[in-house]
Amino acid sequence: MNPLEQLRGRLAELVDLEALTRLAEWDQLVMMPAEGGEARALVAATLARLEHERSTSAEIGEWLEAIPEDGLDDIDRDVVRIARRDWERSRRVPADLAAAAAQAAAEGQDAWQRARAEDDFASFAPALERNVELARRRGECLAEDGQSPYDALLGGFDYGLRSGDLRALFGALADALTPLISAAEEHSPPRALAIGVAEQEAAVRRVLARLGVDTGSWRVDVSAHPFTSWFSRRDTRVTTRYRDGDVESLLSSLHEYGHGLYERQIDPALARTNLDTGTSMSVHESQSKLWENHVARSPAFAEVLAADVSEAGFDVSAADLHASLVGVRRSLIRVSADPLTYPLHIIVRFELELALIGGELAVADLPEAWREAMRRLLDVEVPSDALGCMQDVHWGAGAFGYFPSYALGCLIAAQLWETMDAAIGPLDELLRRAEVAPIQAWLGEHVHAHGRRLDTMPLVRAATGRGLEVDPFARYVAPLARAAHGAGA
Amino acid sequence: MNPLEQLRGRLAELVDLEALTRLAEWDQLVMMPAEGGEARALVAATLARLEHERSTSAEIGEWLEAIPEDGLDDIDRDVVRIARRDWERSRRVPADLAAAAAQAAAEGQDAWQRARAEDDFASFAPALERNVELARRRGECLAEDGQSPYDALLGGFDYGLRSGDLRALFGALADALTPLISAAEEHSPPRALAIGVAEQEAAVRRVLARLGVDTGSWRVDVSAHPFTSWFSRRDTRVTTRYRDGDVESLLSSLHEYGHGLYERQIDPALARTNLDTGTSMSVHESQSKLWENHVARSPAFAEVLAADVSEAGFDVSAADLHASLVGVRRSLIRVSADPLTYPLHIIVRFELELALIGGELAVADLPEAWREAMRRLLDVEVPSDALGCMQDVHWGAGAFGYFPSYALGCLIAAQLWETMDAAIGPLDELLRRAEVAPIQAWLGEHVHAHGRRLDTMPLVRAATGRGLEVDPFARYVAPLARAAHGAGA
Numbered sequence: 013m014n015p016l017e018q019l020r021g022r023l024a025e026l027v028d029l030e031a032l033t034r035l036a037e038w039d040q041l042v043m044m045p046a047e048g049g050e051a052r053a054l055v056a057a058t059l060a061r062l063e064h065e066r067s068t069s070a071e072i073g074e075w076l077e078a079i080p081e082d083g084l085d086d087i088d089r090d091v092v093r094i095a096r097r098d099w100e101r102s103r104r105v106p107a108d109l110a111a112a113a114a115q116a117a118a119e120g121q122d123a124w125q126r127a128r129a130e131d132d133f134a135s136f137a138p139a140l141e142r143n144v145e146l147a148r149r150r151g152e153c154l155a156e157d158g159q160s161p162y163d164a165l166l167g168g169f170d171y172g173l174r175s176g177d178l179r180a181l182f183g184a185l186a187d188a189l190t191p192l193i194s195a196a197e198e199h200s201p202p203r204a205l206a207i208g209v210a211e212q213e214a215a216v217r218r219v220l221a222r223l224g225v226d227t228g229s230w231r232v233d234v235s236a237h238p239f240t241s242w243f244s245r246r247d248t249r250v251t252t253r254y255r256d257g258d259v260e261s262l263l264s265s266l267h268e269y270g271h272g273l274y275e276r277q278i279d280p281a282l283a284r285t286n287l288d289t290g291t292s293m294s295v296h297e298s299q300s301k302l303w304e305n306h307v308a309r310s311p312a313f314a315e316v317l318a319a320d321v322s323e324a325g326f327d328v329s330a331a332d333l334h335a336s337l338v339g340v341r342r343s344l345i346r347v348s349a350d351p352l353t354y355p356l357h358i359i360v361r362f363e364l365e366l367a368l369i370g371g372e373l374a375v376a377d378l379p380e381a382w383r384e385a386m387r388r389l390l391d392v393e394v395p396s397d398a399l400g401c402m403q404d405v406h407w408g409a410g411a412f413g414y415f416p417s418y419a420l421g422c423l424i425a426a427q428l429w430e431t432m433d434a435a436i437g438p439l440d441e442l443l444r445r446a447e448v449a450p451i452q453a454w455l456g457e458h459v460h461a462h463g464r465r466l467d468t469m470p471l472v473r474a475a476t477g478r479g480l481e482v483d484p485f486a487r488y489v490a491p492l493a494r495a496a497h498g499a500g501a
Numbered sequence: 502m503n504p505l506e507q508l509r510g511r512l513a514e515l516v517d518l519e520a521l522t523r524l525a526e527w528d529q530l531v532m533m534p535a536e537g538g539e540a541r542a543l544v545a546a547t548l549a550r551l552e553h554e555r556s557t558s559a560e561i562g563e564w565l566e567a568i569p570e571d572g573l574d575d576i577d578r579d580v581v582r583i584a585r586r587d588w589e590r591s592r593r594v595p596a597d598l599a600a601a602a603a604q605a606a607a608e609g610q611d612a613w614q615r616a617r618a619e620d621d622f623a624s625f626a627p628a629l630e631r632n633v634e635l636a637r638r639r640g641e642c643l644a645e646d647g648q649s650p651y652d653a654l655l656g657g658f659d660y661g662l663r664s665g666d667l668r669a670l671f672g673a674l675a676d677a678l679t680p681l682i683s684a685a686e687e688h689s690p691p692r693a694l695a696i697g698v699a700e701q702e703a704a705v706r707r708v709l710a711r712l713g714v715d716t717g718s719w720r721v722d723v724s725a726h727p728f729t730s731w732f733s734r735r736d737t738r739v740t741t742r743y744r745d746g747d748v749e750s751l752l753s754s755l756h757e758y759g760h761g762l763y764e765r766q767i768d769p770a771l772a773r774t775n776l777d778t779g780t781s782m783s784v785h786e787s788q789s790k791l792w793e794n795h796v797a798r799s800p801a802f803a804e805v806l807a808a809d810v811s812e813a814g815f816d817v818s819a820a821d822l823h824a825s826l827v828g829v830r831r832s833l834i835r836v837s838a839d840p841l842t843y844p845l846h847i848i849v850r851f852e853l854e855l856a857l858i859g860g861e862l863a864v865a866d867l868p869e870a871w872r873e874a875m876r877r878l879l880d881v882e883v884p885s886d887a888l889g890c891m892q893d894v895h896w897g898a899g900a901f902g903y904f905p906s907y908a909l910g911c912l913i914a915a916q917l918w919e920t921m922d923a924a925i926g927p928l929d930e931l932l933r934r935a936e937v938a939p940i941q942a943w944l945g946e947h948v949h950a951h952g953r954r955l956d957t958m959p960l961v962r963a964a965t966g967r968g969l970e971v972d973p974f975a976r977y978v979a980p981l982a983r984a985a986h987g988a989g990a
Contacts (some may be wrong), residue, residue, distance in 0.1 A: 028547035031540070032521055035528060043532065047718040048736030054773070055732070058517035062551070080855070229536040243544070247537030285545070 015078035016088060017096060022072060024284040029063045031243045038241040038249055042233045064110075068102045080491075090465045091285050097171070098286060105153045113146040117410035124408030131398040133379050134410065136408065139374045143410045144368050151369060162369040165413035169293040170420070172467045175366055180417055182359045185419070186389060188486040189356060193342060193390075195493040196352050202339030207326045209254040212261045214324035216252060219262070219317060222446050223269055225250075230272070238264040240271035245280070248272040254427075259336050262317065263308050270303035271296055273452065277460035287463040293414065294468050297421025298428065299459070305351050305422065305488065306429045307448075309337050312440040340492050342392050344399045351422070352489045353390060358419035360385040361404070365412045424472055424484035428459065431476040505577060508584060511561060513773040518552045520732045527730040527738055531722045553599070556612035557591045579954045580774050586660075587775060594641045602635040613897030620887040622868050625897065627729055630864045632899045633857050640858060640901075651858040654902035656780040659909070661956040664855055670971065671848045674908070675878060677975040678845060682831060682879075684982040685841050691828030696815045700741040701750045703813035705741060708751070708806060711935050712758055719761070727753040729760035729789075734769070737761040748825050749837075751806065752797050752850065760785055761794035762941065766949035767837035776952040782903065783957050786910025787917065788948070794840050794977065795918045796937075798826050801886075801929040829981050831881050833888045840911070841978045842879060847908035849874040850893070854901045913961055916972035917948065920965040 013021070036059065040052050076096050078410040084092065105113075120139040127136035151161025155167070166173050207215075218234060228246075242248045250268035252261045274290050282288045290296040307313050314334035321328050340350045346357040364381055367373035373381055382401040383394045394400040406414055433439045436450050458475040472480050502510070521662060525548065528542050565585050573581065594602075609628040640650025643657070655662050696704075708930035717735075724740035731737045739757035741750045763779050771777045779785040796802050803823035810817050829839045835846040853870055856862035862870055871890040872883045883889040895903055922928045925939050947964040961969050 024543075025547050025551075028544045031544055032525065032548070035525065036521065039524060039528065043720065044732075045716060045718045045720055045736050048732055051733030051736060054513075055517045055520055058514050059521070062514075227534060229534045231532065231534055243533075243537055244540030247534050247540060 014366075015075040016084075016092075018060075019072065019075040020077065020091065021076040022066065022075075023091070023095065023286045026063065026067055026286070027284050027288060029059060029066065033059050033063070034241045035243060038233045041235045041239070042249075042251060060114075064102075065305065068099065069201075071258065072099045086283060087285075087287070087465075090287055094286050094464055101154060102167075105150055109146070109149060109153065113143075113150055113410055116142045116146050117408075120147040120408035120410060121405060124402065128398050128402045131396050131402075133397040133402060136402060137375050140378075140408060143408060144375060144412075147410055147412045148369050148371070160370070162413060166370065166416065167413075169413075169414050169417055170468050171292065172469060173294075173416070173420075178362065178420075179366075181423070182355075182362060182419065184482045185355055185423070185485070186359055188482055189352060189489065190389065192352060192486075192489060193340065196340035196489075199494060200335070200338055200340050200492045201387040202341050202350070203332070203335045204257060204277075205259055205326075205333065205336045206257050207259065207321065207328070209256055211321065211324045211326040212254050212259075215326070216261055216265045218324060220265060220269060222316070222320075223273075223448055224452070225269065233264070238268050240268045242272060242275045245276045245278070245283075248276055260314065260334075262321075263304050263337065267300040267304040270300035273455070274299040274460050275401065277452070277456035278463040279461040282465075284462045286359070287465055289464060291462065291464045291466060291471060292468045293417035294420035294424060295418050295459070295471060298424035299421075299455070301421045302425040302429060302455075305425060306439075307443060309334075309351060310440065310443055312443040313446075315444055317445045318350060324453055338492055339493075342390050344386070344392060344394060345403055346418075350492075352492050353457075355419040355422055356389045358415050360389055361406075361415040362419075364401075365407065365415065368407075369412055420468070423480055423482065423485045424468075426488045427472065427476050427481060428455070429488070430484045431458075504564040505581075508561065508564040508568065509553065509580065509774065511564075512584065512775045514775050515556055515775070516777060518548060518555065522548050523730045530724045530726075530728070531738075541947060549603075553591075557588065561588050574612065576774075576776070576954075578771060579776055583775050583953055590643060590657075594639055595642070598635070598638060598642065599956055602632075602639055602899055605631045605635050606897075609897035609899060610894060612949060613891065614810070614953060617887050617891045620885050620891075622891060625891060626864050627888060629867075630896060633901075634865060636899055636901045637858050637860070649859070651855055651902060654858065655905065656902075658903050658906055659957050661782065661958060662783075662905070662909075666908075667851065668855075670912070670969065671844075671851060671905075671908065673971045674844055674912070674974070675848055678841060678978070679878065681841060681975075681978060681982040682829065683979075685829035686831065688983060689824070689827055689829050689981045691830050691839070692821070692824045693746060693895050694748055694815075694817065694822070694825040695746050696748065696810065696817070697869075697895055698745055700810065700815040701743050701748075701835040704753045704806070704810045704815070705750055707809040707813060709739075709758060711755060711809075712755075712762075712937055713941070714758065721754070729757045731761060731764045732763045734767070734772075737765055744988070748822075751810075752793050752826060755797040756789040756793040759789035762792075762944070763788040763949050765940070766945035767952040768950040771952045771954075777953055778953060780951065780953045780955060780958045780960060781908035783909035783913060784948070784960060786906050786986045787913035788910075788944070790910045791914040791918060791944075794914060795928075796932060796940075798823075798840060799929065799932055801932040802860070802935075804933055807946045827981055831879050833875070833883060834883060834892055835907075839981075841981050844908040844911055844974075845878045847904050849878055850904040851891075851908075854896065854904065857896075909957070909969070910971055912971065912974045913957075915977045916961065916965050916970060917944070918977070919973045921947075 015431060033056070036052060036056055040049070044052060072095070076099065076299065079092055092483065116139070120143045123136050123139035127133065138307045147165060148161050151164040154164035155161055158163070160175065163175050216232070225232065229248065231249040233249065233251045234253055236251045236253065239252045240248070250272050252265040252268065254261050274296060278288055308317070312335050314330040314337070318328050318330040318333045321333060338351065342353060343349055346354070349357050360382065363385060364373060364378065365379070368378070370373070378401050379397050386392050386394050386400070429439070432451065432454050436454055439451065441447070442450060459471065462471060466474055469480065522545070525541060525545055529538070533541060548610065561584070565581065565588065568581055605628070609632045612625050612628035616622065636654060637650050640653040643653035644650060645653070649664065652664050655664060705721070718737065720738040721742045722738065725741055725742065727741045729737070729739045739754065739761050741754045741757065743750050763785060767777055797806070800819070800823050803819040803826070807817050807819040808824045810822060827840065829841045831842060832838055835843070838846050849871070852874060853862060853867065856870070857864070857867070867890050868886050875881050875883050875889070918928070921940065921943050925943055928940065931937070931939060948960065951960060955963055958969065
C-alpha cells in the first residue's frame with residue numbers, strides 16, 4: 013500500500029471507532045439498563061484510549077511526509093490537509109496533560125452535579141478552578157501563530173474562529189436584540205397548550221414522516237435530553253422527550269432532525285474519510301436551529317403542524333399552535349429560553365469564559381459576574397447559583413469555547429434561510445404546502461455536501477455570498493416584538 | 502508496569518472490544534434500521550481486525566515469557582495459563598489463511614441463503630467445498646500433539662473434547678433414544694394452544710420476573726431469532742419472538758435466560774480477565790437447556806407457568822400447558838425439534854461433518870448421506886435439500902465442530918439437574934413453589950463461578966462427581982414415552 017492508502021485505511025478505522033463511540037453512548041442514553049453504567053464507562057475509556065493512540069501515532073506523520081503533493085485529486089488534497097491539521101493539533105497536548113484534563117472533567121461533572129443540587133458554589137469552585145487551569149494550559153499548547161489560549165480552545169469546536177471577531181459580532185447582536193425584548197414580552201408572551209403525551213407522540217411521528225423520516229433508515233426514541241446520533245448516511249437516530257402540556261417535543265424533534273439531515277447529505281465521495289462529518293459545532297447547530305426556528309416556529313408551517321397535531325387527536329388552530337411555539341419571556345435558564353432571548357444567554361457565557369481563560373476573572377468572582385451580566389443583558393435578577401452560573405455542565409466538564417456555537421448557529425441559520433428564500437423561495441409558500449424537498453436539496457448542495465472541506469466562515473461565505481451578519485437573525489426575531497396576531501401576516 | 506500488569510491491561514482491553522462486538526451485533530439484530538447494515542458490516546470488520554491484532558501481537562508472547570512462574574496467586578496462574586493457550590492457538594493460523602476463511606464464510610452464507618431459497622444444492626456446493634477445504638487447513642494448523650483437524654476445530658468451541666469420545670457417547674445416546682420415539686409420538690404428540698401474542702408477552706414478562714429479570718440490569722426484546730447478549734454482570738439482554746398460537750416464546754425466553762444467568766454469576770474476581778466468560782459452547786448450552794428442558798418443560802413448573810399464562814389473560818390448566826410444551830414428533834428441522842428427538846438431529850450433523858473434514862465424504866455426496874442418516878436415526882424421509890442438509894447456516898459459514906455442543910448441552914444439563922436434585926432437592930417441590938433461588942445459587946457455585954478456569958469435562962466432573970453420561974438425559978426423556986397423563990405424576 014502507498015502512504016495515501018495507508019493514511020486512508022487509518023482514517024476509515026477512526027471513522028469506525030467514532031461510530032462505535034456514538035453507538036455506546038446512544039445505547040447508554042436510550043437502551044441500557046441503569047446498572048450497566050459502570051461497565052460502559054470502562055468500555056468508553058478503552059475506546060477513547062484506542063482512538064487517541066490510533067489518531068496520534070507517529071506513523072501518520074510518516075505517511076503524511078511521504079505523500080507526494082502533486083497528483084492528488086481535490087478530495088485527497090483535502091483529506092491530507094485536514095489529516096495534517098488534526099494530527100498536528102492532537103500531538104500538541106502532552107499525554108499527561110490530556111489525561112489530567114480528562115480526569116478533571118470527569119471529577120468536575122460529579123462535583124457540579126452535587127453542588128448544583130445543593131446550590132453550593134463554594135463546593136464546586138475547586139473543581140472548576142482545576143478545569144479552568146487545565147483548559148488554559150491545553151489552550152497554550154494548542155495555540156498556533158500567536159493565538160490566545162481561548163482562541164485555540166475555540167478552534168477545537170470551530171476551527172478558524174477568533175474571539176475578537178465574535179466579540180464584535182456578539183456586541184452588535186446584543187445591541188439589536190435587547191431593545192426588542194420588552195415589546196416582544198408584551199405582544200408575544202408564552203402560551204401553554206394542554207396537549208397530552210400520546211398526542212405529541214403521534215404528531216411528532218406525522219411531522220417527521222413528512223420530512224422523510226422513515227423506519228428503514230431512521231429511529232426516533234425517547235431520552236432524558238434530546239440528542240442525535242448517526243452510524244452512516246442510512247442509520248440516523250434522533251431522540252426527543254415528552255412532557256404533558258408542553259410543545260417542546262415538536263420543536264426538539266425538528267431540531268434534532270436538522271442535525272441528522274446534515275450528516276446524511278454529506279457528499280458520498282467523502283465516506284470513510286476524515287471529511288465525512290459536519291464541519292463544526294456552529295454549522296451543526298445552524299442546521300438544527302434552521303429546522304427549529306425557521307420551519308417549526310414559522311407561521312406558515314404552523315398550518316401544517318396544526319393539521320398534524322389535530323389529526324393526532326388534539327384539535328388546535330394554526331394561530332394558537334404558533335403562539336405556543338414563539339412566546340418570549342426573559343428567563344434564567346438557557347435551555348428553555350425562547351428564540352429571541354436565547355442568544356443573550358450565550359453572550360453572557362462567552363464574555364465570562366473568555367475572562368476566566370484569559371485570567372481576568374477569578375472563579376471565586378464568577379457568581380457575582382454572572383449576576384451582573386444577566387442584569388445587564390437580560391434585565392433579570394439571579395436568585396441562586398443553581399439557577400445562575402451552575403446551570404450548565406460545560407465548564408465543570410472542561411468545555412471552554414463551546415458556548416459560542418449555540419449563538420452562531422442561530423445567526424448562520426437565519427442568514428442561510430434568507431439566502432435560500434431569495435434563491436428558491438418564497439419559502440413560506442413551500443412550508444405552507446409542506447414541500448420541504450427543495451429546502452433539503454438546497455441545504456444538501458450548499459451546506460451539507462462539503463463535509464469538513466470548508467470551515468465555518470468559508471462555508472458561510474460560499475453558501476450565502478457574504479460574511480456572517482447579525483441582521484438576518486434580527487429580521488427573523490423582529491415579528492415577535494410586534495403584535496402577536498400580526499406575526500403570521 | 503510489570504509484565505503481568507501489562508498482560509492484564511491487554512486482556513481487559515480485549516474484554517471491552519468483545520463487549521463492543523456484542524453491542525454492535527445486538528443493536529443490528531434488535532434496534533438498527535435495516536438500511537444501516539452496510540456500514541455496520543464495515544464497523545464489525547474493523548473491530549474484528551483490531552481484536553485480532555491486539556490478541557495475537559508479539560508483545561503478549563514477551564509478557565508471557567517474562568512473567569515469573571512462582572508467586573502467582575491461583576487466579577493469576579489461570580489467567581496466564583489460558584492467555585498462553587489462546588495466544589498460541591491464535592498464532593497457529595497464518596493471517597492469509599484466516600483472511601481467506603473469513604471471506605469464504607461471508608460468501609458461503611450468502612450462497613447458502615440464495616441456494617436454500619431455491620432448494621438448489623448444486624449452486625451451494627462450490628462455496629461449501631471451499632469452506633470445508635479451508636476449515637480442514639485451519640484444523641491442520643491448529644492441531645496439537647497428533648490431533649486430527651476435526652478435533653482441533655472442535656477445540657475452538659469446546660477445548661479438550663475429542664471426537665472419539667463423542668462418537669462413543671453419541672452412539673450410546675442414539676441407542677437409548679431411538680427406541681423411545683415411537684412410544685413417545687403416540688403418548689405425547691404435539692398439542693397446539695391458541696394463545697395470542699399479547700398474552701405470551703405478558704406471560705413471558707411475569708415468568709422472567711419470577712426468575713429475577715428486573716429492568717435495572719436486564720432487557721427483554723424481540724428479534725427474528727432469539728439470542729442472548731451481555732455487556733457486564735449487570736447488563737444482560739435476552740430476546741425472544743412471538744407467534745400467534747405458539748408457545749415457543751415461553752421456552753425460548755427461559756432458554757435465553759439460562760445463557761444470561763451463566764454470564765452474570767461468574768466469580769467477580771475474574772472480571773476484566775480472559776477467564777470472565779462461559780467456558781465452552783456446550784456448557785453454555787447446558788445452562789440454557791437446563792432452564793428450557795428441566796424448568797420450563799417440567800410438570801411441576803407447569804403449575805407456575807399456567808398461573809402466569811392465566812393471569813396474562815389466557816386461561817389454561819397446568820396439564821394442557823405442559824402437554825403443549827413437551828410433545829414429541831419425528832421431524833425434519835432441528836431448530837423446532839422436541840427434546841427427545843433433538844439430539845438425534847445433532848448426531849446426524851456430527852457424523853457428517855466429521856466425514857467431511859476427514860475427507861471420507863465428498864460435498865457432492867452430502868445430500869444423499871444426509872437422507873440416509875435421517876432415515877437411520879429418525880426414520881424420516883427428507884423431501885428436499887432445503888429441508889435437509891441446507892437447513893442450517895453453520896457449514897456454509899465455515900463453522901465445523903460447533904454442532905456437538907447442542908447435544909452435549911442436553912446431556913450436561915440432565916446430569917447437573919440430577920446432581921442438584923440429590924444435593925438440594927426434590928427440585929420439583931421447589932419448582933412447584935417457584936422457588937428458584939436455591940437452583941440459581943447451586944449453579945452459581947458449581948458451574949458459573951468458575952468462568953473459564955475449568956474446561957467442559959473437568960467442570961462436569963467437578964460439579965457432578967463423574968464423567969459425562971447418557972443415562973440422566975435418557976431418564977429425563979423417558980416419561981415422554983409413557984402415557985401423557987402419567988407424565989406429571
